[in-house]
Amino acid sequence: MSNKYIGQATRRVDGRAKVTGQAKYAAEFQTEDLAYGVVVSSTIAKGKITAIDTSEALALEGVIQVFTHNNVSGLAWFDKSYKDQDSPPGSPFRPLNGPEIKFSQQPIALVVAETFELARYAATLVKVDYETEGPVxxxxxxxxxxxxxxxxxxxxxxxxxxxxxxxxxxxxxxxxxxxxxxxxxxxHNPMEMHASTVIYEADDHLTIYDKTQGVFNSQNYVTGIFGLSKKRVRIVSPFVGGAFGSGLRPQYQLFMATLAALELKRSVRVTLTRQQMFSFxxxxxxxxxxxxxxxxxxxxxxxxxxxxxxxxxxxxxxxxxxxxxxxxxxxxxxxxxxxxxxxxxxxxxxxxAPGAATGVYAIECAMDELAYKLRMDPVELRLKNYTEEDANQGKPYSSKELKACFQQGAEKFGWSKRTPEPRSMRDGKTLIGWGMATGMWDAMFVPSRAKAFLSADGKLTVSSGTSDIGTGTYTIMTQIAAETLGMPMEQVTFKLGDSSLPLAYLEGGSATAASVGNAVRITCENIREKLLKLLSRTSYAPLADRPQEDLEFADGKIRLKADPEICISYSDILKQAGENYLEDTSTALPNMLKQMDYARNTHSAVFVEVRVDEDFGTVRVSRMVSAIAGGKILNPKTARSQILGGMVWGISKALEEESQVDSNFGRFMNHNYAEYHIPVNADIPAEMEVIFVEENDDVVNPMGIKGLGEIGVVGVAPAIVNAIFHATGKRIHELPVTLDKIIMEDLVVE
CATH class of the missing domain: 3.30.365.10 (Aldehyde oxidase/xanthine dehydrogenase, molybdopterin binding domain)
Structure with missing residues (x-):
C-alpha cells in the first residue's frame, strides 16, 4: 500500500507559514476600530489599595477608560469561585475583585486607549496608594x-x-x-507573550484570538465569568509561540480584554509585557x-x-x-x-514535566551518590534495582524498554570507557565528567473528538479543537489522516485551535498525539467505510461486488490489491453516487478495562559529558545522548526536535534557570530575558544524539502512541549534575549549578 506516512520523517506542514510570517499569533489579528489595553501591576506583594487615582490618565485625549476594582462589578464569577480545567483546589484569583493585594505585580487596573503607545503611557499616570502588610x-x-x-x-x-x-x-x-x-x-518564558485580541460583534458576540493550550478551557472561562452562552464566544488559537504549560490556565489578559470589549462595545487587545509574564x-x-x-x-x-x-x-x-x-x-x-x-x-x-522534572532530579542524583558509596557503576546500580512493575500501583508496565535505552545509550556514548574515580578524566586544566540518569513520564490518553470531511474534489479536511504549541500537531495529524484514508498528504488539511471544532482536551501532559491521533484515525476509518458503501451505488462494476479484503485505499482511490490499475478515485465515487461530500465526527475513548491492570509510562536514559574549567569552575556540556522508549514514533523528525528541545531545557535547568525573588518585596527581580538566563547557541553541544528505542504497546491505545513532550527533559538535569561530580568530586545539591557553587571550598568532596 502506498501513502505510508506514519513513522516517516516528514517536514512540518505549517513550516512555510511560520518562516514566511503567514502564521498569525494572538496579538497579530487585526480589525477595524481596535482599542488597546495595558495592564497596571501592583508594586507591593501583600496589603490593600487605599486609593487609586485615574484622573490624569483619563484626561489624555484618546484614553477611553481605566478599569479598576472601583468600577468593575456584577460579574458572574464574583458571586462564585469559577474554576478552569487546570485549576488546583482553592479559590482562584479574580482580577479587579477588590482592593486586596495577594502577590507582587498583581493586575490592579487596565488602561484602554486608541493606540498601544498611548495606553502604555497613560498606564504610568495611574496613581495608587497602598497599605502594606508584613512580613512577606x-x-x-x-x-x-x-x-x-x-x-x-x-x-x-x-x-x-x-x-x-x-x-x-x-x-x-x-x-x-x-x-x-x-x-x-x-x-516558562515562551517567546510569544500572552495576549488576547477580542473582536466585538453585535449582541455581545465575541471572537477571541487567545494564546492558549486549550481553546475550550478559555471558552468555558469567559462564559463562566461573564455569564455568556457558548454560542456567543468563539476562541481561536491557530498558532502558539511556545507555552510549556503557561497556556494551560487562562491568564488574566484574557479577562481584561474581554471585560473591556463587553463594556466598551468594541474590539480590544491586551498584551502582557515580558515583566508581567513573571506575574502568573x-x-x-x-x-x-x-x-x-x-x-x-x-x-x-x-x-x-x-x-x-x-x-x-x-x-x-x-x-x-x-x-x-x-x-x-x-x-x-x-x-x-x-x-x-x-x-x-x-x-x-x-x-x-511538572513534578517529574523535580522529583526525578532528586532520586537520580541520590542514586548516583549511592552508586559511588557502593563503588558501583551507576548503570549497574539501576539495573540491579530494575523493576517491571510500578509498585506504587501494584501494576506491571504496559511496556518498558528501559533496559534497551541503557544498552543503546551507553553504547552510543561510549560509557564503557569511563574511569569511575572523580577527577580522573581531564584535558589539561579542563576536568571531564561523565554522568547519566533515568527519566520517566506518564503515557496518557484522554477522550478526544475529530471530524473528517471528504469533498467531491477529492480533498480531505480533518479537524479537532486541539492546539499546536510548536510540537508538530498539525503535521502528525495530517500524516495519520493521510495514511488511514490512503491519500497523498498534499490533499489533506488538518485544522485545529478553534472552539467551533470538535472537542479536545488541553494540549498538555504529552497526551495530544495519542488522544487526538486516535480520534483522527477513527473518523478517517469511518470515512473509508462510507466510501465502500457508496461504491456499491456506482457504475464501476470491476470493484462494486468485490469483498473488502480484496480492496485497498491508496492514492485517493479504492483499488484492487491484485491489480492496482483497477481502481476508482474517491472523487468519482462521490460524483457517481450523487454526493457532494462525506463527513464523520468520532470520539476516541481510552479502553479502561484494558488499561486498568497496567501502569503506562515513557522511559529514557540520558548520558552526558561535561567539561569543567579547574580554575574558574565554568561548566560546558560537550556531549549528550538521550535514548527514549516512547512507544510508536509518528514522525522521527518532529519527535527528535521534541527531545532535542527537552535536552536543551535540561541544560538550562541544571546550569542556568533561576527566578530570583526578593524576600522583602516578594518580587521576582530578574523578570526579563537579560537576567533570567536561558541557553544560547554557544551553550549547546554540537554532539546531541537522540535514539528512539523500538517499543510496541497495544495497551496504551490502539496506535501504541505514548507522547514525547515531557520525557525529553526528565533526567537531563540530574545527568548533568552527576557528570559535574564525576569531573570535580563535588556534590552540589542546589540548582542551578553555577560556577560560584563549584568553587566554594565547603562543598563535600567524596
Missing part, C-alpha cells in the same frame, strides 16, 4: 515549620501509600545516607529530602522521599514529585512525605 513570606526554606499536608490536590492528586517498614530496614541497611536537594522557582504561574520552588539504604551488592532496602513545595495563599497547587522514586526502582520499604508551604506569590503552574 516567599522563601520556603525559611518556613518549613508552616508546612501542611495538601490531602487531595490538583486533579485528584493523592500521595502514594507507604509500603513495608522504612525506618526498620533503613536502620539495618549496610550502606545508608540522607541528603537534600533544592531548586528555586522557574518561569511558575515551577514551584521545592526542597526534597532523600534517604536511601542498600545492601553491599546494591539492592535497595529502604527509600524515603519527602518534598516541601511552594503554593499560594489562595490555592493548593500539587505535583507528583515524590511518586517517581518508588515507581522507578524495586524497593519493598518505601515511605513518602509531601507538604506544601503557602507564600505571598501567585499559584505555581504546570511547567514541562
Amino acid at each position: 513570606e516567599v522563601e520556603i526554606r525559611d518556613h518549613l515549620d508552616k508546612a501542611f499536608d495538601p490531602g487531595k490536590g490538583k486533579q485528584g492528586y493523592k500521595k502514594p501509600k507507604n509500603r513495608g517498614n522504612f525506618a526498620k530496614e533503613f536502620a539495618k541497611s549496610d550502606v545508608r545516607f540522607e541528603t537534600s536537594y533544592y531548586h528555586g522557582a522557574e518561569h 504561574g511558575h515551577r514551584p520552588a521545592t526542597l526534597q529530602k532523600l534517604s536511601l539504604g542498600a545492601s553491599q551488592d546494591g539492592t535497595l532496602q529502604a527509600l524515603n522521599h519527602a518534598a516541601y513545595s511552594e503554593t499560594s495563599r489562595f490555592e493548593n497547587y500539587t505535583e507528583t514529585i515524590v511518586d517517581w522514586s518508588g515507581a522507578m526502582y524495586k524497593c519493598d520499604n518505601v515511605s513518602y512525605d509531601y507538604k506544601l508551604i503557602a507564600g505571598d506569590l501567585y499559584t505555581p503552574l504546570d511547567m514541562r
Whole structure:
C-alpha cells in the first residue's frame, strides 16, 4: 500500500507559514476600530489599595477608560469561585475583585486607549496608594515549620501509600545516607507573550484570538465569568509561540480584554509585557529530602522521599514529585512525605514535566551518590534495582524498554570507557565528567473528538479543537489522516485551535498525539467505510461486488490489491453516487478495562559529558545522548526536535534557570530575558544524539502512541549534575549549578 506516512520523517506542514510570517499569533489579528489595553501591576506583594487615582490618565485625549476594582462589578464569577480545567483546589484569583493585594505585580487596573503607545503611557499616570502588610513570606526554606499536608490536590492528586517498614530496614541497611536537594522557582518564558485580541460583534458576540493550550478551557472561562452562552464566544488559537504549560490556565489578559470589549462595545487587545509574564504561574520552588539504604551488592532496602513545595495563599497547587522514586526502582520499604508551604506569590503552574522534572532530579542524583558509596557503576546500580512493575500501583508496565535505552545509550556514548574515580578524566586544566540518569513520564490518553470531511474534489479536511504549541500537531495529524484514508498528504488539511471544532482536551501532559491521533484515525476509518458503501451505488462494476479484503485505499482511490490499475478515485465515487461530500465526527475513548491492570509510562536514559574549567569552575556540556522508549514514533523528525528541545531545557535547568525573588518585596527581580538566563547557541553541544528505542504497546491505545513532550527533559538535569561530580568530586545539591557553587571550598568532596 502506498501513502505510508506514519513513522516517516516528514517536514512540518505549517513550516512555510511560520518562516514566511503567514502564521498569525494572538496579538497579530487585526480589525477595524481596535482599542488597546495595558495592564497596571501592583508594586507591593501583600496589603490593600487605599486609593487609586485615574484622573490624569483619563484626561489624555484618546484614553477611553481605566478599569479598576472601583468600577468593575456584577460579574458572574464574583458571586462564585469559577474554576478552569487546570485549576488546583482553592479559590482562584479574580482580577479587579477588590482592593486586596495577594502577590507582587498583581493586575490592579487596565488602561484602554486608541493606540498601544498611548495606553502604555497613560498606564504610568495611574496613581495608587497602598497599605502594606508584613512580613512577606516567599522563601520556603525559611518556613518549613508552616508546612501542611495538601490531602487531595490538583486533579485528584493523592500521595502514594507507604509500603513495608522504612525506618526498620533503613536502620539495618549496610550502606545508608540522607541528603537534600533544592531548586528555586522557574518561569516558562515562551517567546510569544500572552495576549488576547477580542473582536466585538453585535449582541455581545465575541471572537477571541487567545494564546492558549486549550481553546475550550478559555471558552468555558469567559462564559463562566461573564455569564455568556457558548454560542456567543468563539476562541481561536491557530498558532502558539511556545507555552510549556503557561497556556494551560487562562491568564488574566484574557479577562481584561474581554471585560473591556463587553463594556466598551468594541474590539480590544491586551498584551502582557515580558515583566508581567513573571506575574502568573511558575515551577514551584521545592526542597526534597532523600534517604536511601542498600545492601553491599546494591539492592535497595529502604527509600524515603519527602518534598516541601511552594503554593499560594489562595490555592493548593500539587505535583507528583515524590511518586517517581518508588515507581522507578524495586524497593519493598518505601515511605513518602509531601507538604506544601503557602507564600505571598501567585499559584505555581504546570511547567514541562511538572513534578517529574523535580522529583526525578532528586532520586537520580541520590542514586548516583549511592552508586559511588557502593563503588558501583551507576548503570549497574539501576539495573540491579530494575523493576517491571510500578509498585506504587501494584501494576506491571504496559511496556518498558528501559533496559534497551541503557544498552543503546551507553553504547552510543561510549560509557564503557569511563574511569569511575572523580577527577580522573581531564584535558589539561579542563576536568571531564561523565554522568547519566533515568527519566520517566506518564503515557496518557484522554477522550478526544475529530471530524473528517471528504469533498467531491477529492480533498480531505480533518479537524479537532486541539492546539499546536510548536510540537508538530498539525503535521502528525495530517500524516495519520493521510495514511488511514490512503491519500497523498498534499490533499489533506488538518485544522485545529478553534472552539467551533470538535472537542479536545488541553494540549498538555504529552497526551495530544495519542488522544487526538486516535480520534483522527477513527473518523478517517469511518470515512473509508462510507466510501465502500457508496461504491456499491456506482457504475464501476470491476470493484462494486468485490469483498473488502480484496480492496485497498491508496492514492485517493479504492483499488484492487491484485491489480492496482483497477481502481476508482474517491472523487468519482462521490460524483457517481450523487454526493457532494462525506463527513464523520468520532470520539476516541481510552479502553479502561484494558488499561486498568497496567501502569503506562515513557522511559529514557540520558548520558552526558561535561567539561569543567579547574580554575574558574565554568561548566560546558560537550556531549549528550538521550535514548527514549516512547512507544510508536509518528514522525522521527518532529519527535527528535521534541527531545532535542527537552535536552536543551535540561541544560538550562541544571546550569542556568533561576527566578530570583526578593524576600522583602516578594518580587521576582530578574523578570526579563537579560537576567533570567536561558541557553544560547554557544551553550549547546554540537554532539546531541537522540535514539528512539523500538517499543510496541497495544495497551496504551490502539496506535501504541505514548507522547514525547515531557520525557525529553526528565533526567537531563540530574545527568548533568552527576557528570559535574564525576569531573570535580563535588556534590552540589542546589540548582542551578553555577560556577560560584563549584568553587566554594565547603562543598563535600567524596
